[in-house]
Amino acid sequence: MKLGLTLLMATALLAQSQQPPPRRMEIQVELRKGAQWKQVDASTVFDKGAQIRFRVKASFAGYLYVMNQGTGGTYTLLFPREDTGQENRIEAGREYTVPATEGSFRVAGPPGHDVVYWMVTPVELGQSARPSSAYVPLPPPPPPGTKLHTLTPRCDDAVFKARGECLDSQAGPRKVTSLDDLPPNLKDVPNLRSRELVFIKEKDGAVVSTPANLKGPLVYEFRLSHK
Numbered sequence: 001m002k003l004g005l006t007l008l009m010a011t012a013l014l015a016q017s018q019q020p021p022p023r024r025m026e027i028q029v030e031l032r033k034g035a036q037w038k039q040v041d042a043s044t045v046f047d048k049g050a051q052i053r054f055r056v057k058a059s060f061a062g063y064l065y066v067m068n069q070g071t072g073g074t075y076t077l078l079f080p081r082e083d084t085g086q087e088n089r090i091e092a093g094r095e096y097t098v099p100a101t102e103g104s105f106r107v108a109g110p111p112g113h114d115v116v117y118w119m120v121t122p123v124e125l126g127q128s129a130r131p132s133s134a135y136v137p138l139p140p141p142p143p144p145g146t147k148l149h150t151l152t153p154r155c156d157d158a159v160f161k162a163r164g165e166c167l168d169s170q171a172g173p174r175k176v177t178s179l180d181d182l183p184p185n186l187k188d189v190p191n192l193r194s195r196e197l198v199f200i201k202e203k204d205g206a207v208v209s210t211p212a213n214l215k216g217p218l219v220y221e222f223r224l225s226h227k
Contacts, residue, residue, distance in 0.1 A: 025120070027173060027222065028055040032104055041165065042172040045153045046226040048111075051104040057095040062120040062218075064088045065137070066098055067183065068105075071112035071226075075183060077137045078105065078116070090120070107226045113151045113171065116222040117186060125189065139184035153225045171225035182219070191216035 029044065030037040032051040039055075046052065056064070065088065066079040078098070080088040085100025099105065107114075155166040179187055186192070 023060045025058040030055060041167055043167040043169060045155060045166040045168050046107045048107055048227055050107040053104050054098040055095060056098060058090055059092055061092050062090055062122055063124045064090050065119045067117045069115040070109045071114055072109035111153055111227050114224040116224055117219060118222060119217055119219040121217040136185050153227060168225040171223045173220060173222050176219055176221055186219060189217050
């Protein structure tokens with residue numbers, strides 16, 4: 001009986017060791033201060049006109065696509081494109097900046113939360129004769145007068161008193177709770193599924209983790225809070 005139990009435990013440990021490790025992506029936001037870049041909390045409430053960029057590192061390889069739904073109703077492909085870098089292949093363990101060029105993104109639009117959609121796919125997407133790889137980066141613009149549902153930026157009083165920083169607990173990375181809420185072009189990406197994601201808050205940054213193999217596109221949102 002003891003030998004059987006030992007073998008059973010050994011089998012369970014072997015099966016556990018053969019499971020793929022969680023897929024992790026680290027995201028950091030950097031704010032331009034003069035000629036320097038400073039890493040800031042992902043929940044920071046940014047001033048209008050602030051220049052920012054993202055620093056990304058993943059434990060897995062794939063192709064990265066970044067889109068932004070602005071508070072003013074604009075929907076923009078941030079990456080890849082000519083002025084922000086067209087090489088969107090990411091390798092495991094390597095750090096990247098978005099934009100991949102020397103430029104930056106400027107915070108604009110009415111106060112609220114921009115929703116930055118991050119999508120990583122195991123294969124490159126593009127317009128192709130094969131339906132499985134079809135991808136249109138931008139959906140049709142919303143009808144004139146469309147009112148966006150956006151949250152009002154709100155500072156955490158406790159953090160502001162302790163550190164003098166305006167942080168919004170509703171900002172930062174979030175799981176996409178329903179694929180129906182995604183912009184039309186993202187909903188049409190082949191094999192897109194709602195995936196179990198874990199968000200881990202780290203010093204000035206965040207980690208997105210999924211325990212599953214990346215057999216299809218992974219998408220999540222990053223709420224960028226600004227005045």
